[in-house]
Amino acid sequence: MTMGKQLTKFLLVAAVFLILFAVVGDVLASAEPSAAPQEVFEKESSIPWWAWSLILLASTFILGILAVLGGVGGGVLFVPLIGGFFPFHIDFVRGAGLIVALAGALAAGPGLLKRNLASLRLALPVALIASAAAIGGAMIGLALPAYLVNILLGSTILGIVVIMATAKKSDFPVVPKADNLSQALGIMGIYTEQSMGKDIDWKIHRTLPGLILFIVIGVMAGMFGLGAGWANVPVLNLLMGAPLKISVATSKFLLSITDTSAAWIYLNSGAVLPMIVVPSVVGIMLGSIVGVKILARTKPKAIKWLVIGLLAFAGLRALLKGLGIWT
């Protein structure tokens, strides 16, 4: 058996353990997120408090590995899985999800900017729209009742599953002519494609429709505490015509700005608990480091389908939880 197959097998087992952790935790935690405050106050979890931190650390470590291998941000896996199977209220999970996505973006940002893969000229106008919209999204999200957030979150995650399963990507989209707006803003660049040993000139088009879509993306990022790489990349790549590498890198950097504005709303609204945030940030970041090392030795395609399966499961869980069918 090759090293790649062994690693894929290990990751499959890790994912099963992740679900088991989560389901067992869900059963053992006696506190119900939908219960009234006083009722919750009087109940105690049967798992000691410190064990939750360790379970969270272990779960997010696996999520960090899977996120890198599946080519998604940590936040999109974190919110539905942790929100669905841990006893934390969805407010705190979304607050933590934003900080998890923010920390990942902040860690990756400097390297991507220095190598000129993330383009500041492309990111800045987009970020302005998305970050302003994310403030609105965060305020709406925190004002909605938990069941409605879960229904909307579940539906969104299932939509993301469809996008991930069907959307095509284009390494070098054809952009016959840069549009007037992108020319006025000077959004263009050159980067070295190392796999081809070639310098690639790029420009974009359909800038205005792209910017309008980032209003929707920003609102969703703020409302659900998701990093929005799943939406950023298709819009930058397929609609606006940026090369795939530039789109992925700029999207990752973009999260550091979009998620910042939403994170402040959660922080100022008291929806951030260090006990949830810190183990999650550490777990995801350590998992991402390990994930990058594994990436070179395994087949990302198999893992991509594993991640899509996990997301589908988590999305369904959130939807059924919101509908009161699986509480």
Added chain:
Amino acid sequence: MAKEKTEKTIQASEEQKLYAKILNIGMIIGLVMVIMSFIVYMLGILPSFVPPQDIPKYWSMASKDFIHMLDAPTGWAWLSFVNKGDYLNFVGIALLAGLTILCYAAIVPILMRKKDTPYIIIAIMEVAVLVLAASGILKSGGH
């Protein structure tokens, strides 16, 4: 000449490099602060607003109920609780969340020197958006 121009544009711009530098330093400081303050909280080195062992009683309630029940601080009021282990963690989190504002503010002079008017406006507007988000004026729930 053409080659020289290509080499110039293939490199990250001056403002992009500065942005990356500040982001890198701030991110490391912020993450170290978050981890150190969490250790302080978990080990009980400082008194806590909510001790770690009591957190499971509250983490399943909505944030507005949590604030209401414990009279927990919202907005920037947490600053007066930084002597508590749990709110000490907010210093590092706020640094991470505030880093982007610093980065934008730092590149504005470069953009001004280059007379890059559209991006000067965009950067200033972004700082305004993020400062508004950070100000605590816009929050949901609370008192």
